[in-house]
Amino acid sequence: MSETTLSTGPAAGPGFSPADRYRDIAVHLDGSPEDETRLAHAEALAVSFQARLTGIFVNPLPDPAVYVGDFGMLAVDDLRDAVIENGNATEPRLQERLARLAPPHELRRIDASPGMLEEAVASEARWNDLFVATCPRGRDNARWSAMVESVMFNGGRGLFLVPPQAPLRSVIRTVLVAWVDNRQSARAVAEALPFLRQAGQVHVVTVSEKAHGRMGGAEALADITAHLVRHGVEATATVLGTEASPADGLLAEAGRVGADLIVAGAYGHSRFREWILGGVTEDLLANSPLPLLVAH
Structure with missing residues (x-):
């Protein structure tokens, strides 16, 4: 070279x-162990820039388009109920985790099907100065590639991507x-x-x-x-x-x-x-x- x-x-x-600081920082949360990596980086950024931190808890609902017929609609309803119930169990844990953060913060939850979910997350990104997420690599994180893509191309703001489990x-x-x-x-x-x-x-x-x-x-x-x-x-x-x-x-x-x-x-x-x-x-x-x- x-x-x-x-x-x-x-x-x-x-x-x-002060005019050069990030004022609002959002961080993607999904209830997985990777939340700790994202939160560690997001909290450090929020402290450094004296910013407010918003956790975006993304709870993806099943896609009705993949189910057809009466039996399919019953199946998707059952799956939807199970996903919402799981989200109801995860949300209090995330609230408790955010309560231990130093910066001012709040938790927002998005329950939506594919397509609507990605647009909803991009909408949240638009009123923040920075959106923290995980690089979509590896099987566990690649499932969020459409969401990361939507924020990147439609969010209109900077996207801070952390390698999985990055110290x-x-x-x-x-x-x-x-x-x-x-x-x-x-x-x-x-x-x-x-x-x-x-x-x-x-x-x-x-x-x-x-x-x-x-x-x-x-x-x-x-x-x-x-x-x-x-x-x-x-x-x-x-x-x-x-x-x-x-x-x-x-x-x-x-x-x-x-x-x-x-x-x-x-x-x-x-x-x-x-x-x-x-x-x-x-x-x-x-x-x-x-x-x-x-x-x-």
């Missing part, structure tokens, strides 16, 4: 102000921004500004198959890094030239700089399997050992 780095120099802007990082000090000159990357940077303002180091990184320009392509990042400086963010711009996949190059660079968070645009169409741009977003979701902040 080859790289070219351009430092912006010291930040010339105001210090971190909590005490402070997010170093952030790697995976930059491409397009709308999605711009959205991700805008949604991540509170993190960038708090970070001690910010690395803006792009991957190029062939180095070009007098600085190997780093001059192409001059505008975005200068923009960050005007927001009080000192950033280093790096162009990676790699024979590996872009995602592998970004993950290797994240490890090299000791990143605690990767910020990236979410590319693609309506489904995870259709994501484009060399599968970078999908590869990061599948393989990143670090939390991801993505936006579309």
Whole structure:
């Protein structure tokens, strides 16, 4: 791997102000053991930014479309009753768990069938500044891929994705921004500004198959890094030239700089399997050992 780095120099802007904080953070809950991982990260973020935390308890009802005939309708009614009863047992446990959190908080519950459930969760995401969920990898977490996809593409806000069972990082000090000159990357940077303002180091990184320009392509990042400086963010711009996949190059660079968070645009169409741009977003979701902040 080859790289070219351009430092912006010291930040010339105001210090971190209350206006740059996340005020409302939502976290996906489903009653599974993974709730503890999500809650640990969400609580730490809420404490760091002095934000209010809302737990979104998602209780998926059976899909009536897969049942036909009178017998099928009876079956779906029985299943629906069982799911609601299970949700009624889970909700008090989640209320008790949230009561032990330090930040101001509340619990909201969504009982809905596929399609309506994903839209309901995206609607909750829209009035929050950040939505915390698990990367949809592995059999247990992949069942939430449609919900994550809906928040990502329809929620309109940043999505903070935690690898399954990822240990909590005490402070997010170093952030790697995976930059491409397009709308999605711009959205991700805008949604991540509170993190960038708090970070001690910010690395803006792009991957190029062939180095070009007098600085190997780093001059192409001059505008975005200068923009960050005007927001009080000192950033280093790096162009990676790699024979590996872009995602592998970004993950290797994240490890090299000791990143605690990767910020990236979410590319693609309506489904995870259709994501484009060399599968970078999908590869990061599948393989990143670090939390991801993505936006579309």
